[in-house]
Amino acid sequence: MFTNFKRVFNFALADFYRNKGISIATIFVLIITIALVTGLFYVYGAGNFIILQVQNKIDITAYFKADTSEQEILDVKDQLLKSLQNVTSVKYVSKEQALVNFTQRHKDNSVFSQALEQVGDNPFLPSLNITTNGLSMQYEQVAKILQSDNFSNLIEKVDFSEKKDTIDKVFSIMSNITKFGLGLALILVIVALLVVFNTIKLAIENSKEEISTMRIVGASSWFVRAPFIIQGALFGSISFVICLVATILLSYFLSSGFALVTGGFNLWDYLIGNLWLIILIQAGFGIGFGIVTSFIVVQKYLKI
């Protein structure tokens, strides 16, 4: 058995070497396929990251009546944090802090500062700034708590009703982009897989006569099939290793540049965090597809 395995392995190596052109072509299309799938995985990660960024920027501000005490406001904050596990943060902004923030933001604009001087008094209201996870459901929940009887008499106004439309719009755009992108990606991957299938088919078709001769001289179907499947595995393994090394190098060297463009998406951290999944995806598409395709194609010519 071991001798047999060594033999078919040697056949595979010899064929691989003797048909260098076809071997390289097959590895090339496999690399393209794996690269495409890996790229998709990264786009998916970056997309999620960007969505998260947007979601973190979606917040609700509850303005309290001018005479509400700090303690009362902090009670509301506790209440919110207690009843909503997924609230990212609830930040208290006092009257004074609001004024400072405003003057900071508009210090170059004399119209605003003049207006403020005319008012004389601090016109700002203390507020709670609530950052949600961006999902409508949590959004409604926050609104419900703020509008409940215990709190509604403390609150002057809640700044969320206008924003809700924007949020829903952002989400619908995001989900459309995701759907469209996924559809396009799926088509690309299918096309790539078809190219791989046809390249391997072409390679094995060259050996059609040989396969039939091998059967005529009495080789078992296993003995005929194994070298082709090992070759498929070999094509896949080589493509896989090349892609993995390229992924590691690109993630490392492009990390800082990419972080700038996406507002902080770190390629290297993403790679390390998903290393096993990436290895699984690349090995699956490379080695798995190499083997499966070879198996299917040889099967067709083995029928004698």
Add this chain to the structure above:
Amino acid sequence: MNIIKFENVTKIYELDNVILQDISFEIQEGEFVSIVGKSGAGKTTLIRLILGLEKPTSGNIFFNEINIGQMQSSHLSQMRRRIGGIYQDYKLLSAKTVYENVAYIMEIEGKANEEIVRDVPKVLEAIGLSQKINNFPHELSGGEQQRLAVARALVNYPDVIIADEPTGNLDPYNTFEVIALLEKINKTGKTVILSTHDREIINKLGKRVITIEDGKIIRDEVKGRFII
């Protein structure tokens, strides 16, 4: 004991193209039988039926008294290993060298490496291909390719040698060399089946001749001559 037996075998390709009709004969172990017929008479079809490469439309074919039609794929492979085939188009493995072509036959039998390394060069020496060990079939002349096919057919000491017009593409010199080789093999007790439409070969052999015409056996003579 008969090694090959045809029992009312009919082979019809699609479109009612009747190639063989109600063929029955037996070949005993150790016989030298020639199958004779014009080109297109069905000689190759008959041989493909023996190897299990085609299925008879009706009737049964037995190898060592086992019905080929009822053999599993693995059993069929085993049977083919007991048959050394020599074909008009050689059927060599074009991507393998001369050495590898012969070694392959021993490898599928599961022979030990030492045995292969010892026997293959000996066989190649015997048929005069020692100088071409690392050449590929397309780098050989027709005669050399056919000698390689003969070496391949013999290397595993098969029970039966089947030669389908082995001399069809050879010059007279190579032709008689191949036929002499087949006679020599037959003398060692092996069964030989030779298909040919070469009158000179048949008349010189003086062995059993089965003549096929219009899909039927029209003659089966122990010391046959070429008469069509």
